[in-house]
Amino acid sequence: MAKSYYSTVFEQSADQVWATIRDFGNYTWAGTVSECHIEEGKSGTTVGAIRSARLGDTNTYHRQRLLAHSDLDRSYTYEFCEPYPYPVRDCIITLRVTPISDGNRTFVEWSGTFDCELSKRDHWTHYFAHEVWAKLLQSLREHLKG
Incomplete structure (x- = not known):
């Protein structure tokens, strides 16, 4: 099982950051996402909800299922x-x-944790942390600055 991790500090309060990202169906803060919705009319805080997000000008949609949501833990x-x-x-x-x-x-x-080909583990560990999450958090930072 591979593990990937990225962290950063924001100058805004935790309440402000969480208010922006807490709705799993609201991905407008992510600069690479051009369209996003929760399937089957569920809310973006409902465990089991599926988020369908289109990236940029492509016809590629990423679908993700919400497994846990906690306002108390802000996660x-x-x-x-x-x-x-x-x-x-x-x-x-x-x-x-x-x-x-x-x-x-x-x-x-x-x-995140995931399985992949052993020969690709370092690649995907780095990719998620630095090519996906770091860039998304930079988009969040810019969104919060307005």
């Missing part, structure tokens, strides 16, 4: 639905927002 966990957008299996991802007392800032971490 949610999800998995990719088939067909997988990447050559990985059993991919479980968590996005978590934690308050930092010093300066009312926020610690945000994105982590």
Whole structure:
């Protein structure tokens, strides 16, 4: 099982960051997502909801199922639905927002576990952390700055 991880600090409060990302169906803060909706009319906080997001100008949709959602912990966990957008299996991802007392800032971490070909493990571990999550969190940072 491979593990990937990325974290950063935001100058905004945890409440402000969480309010922006808490709805699993609201992906407008992610600069690469051009369209997003929750299938079957479920809410973006309902466990089992499936998010369908179109990336950029492509016709490629990524589908992800919400596995856990906690306002108390300011986190949610999800998995990719088939067909997988990447050559990985059993991919479980968590996005978590934690308050930092010093300066009312926020610690945000994105982590995931997955299986893949052993020879590709380093590639996919780096890819998720630095090519996906780091870039999405930079988009969130820009969105919050307005």
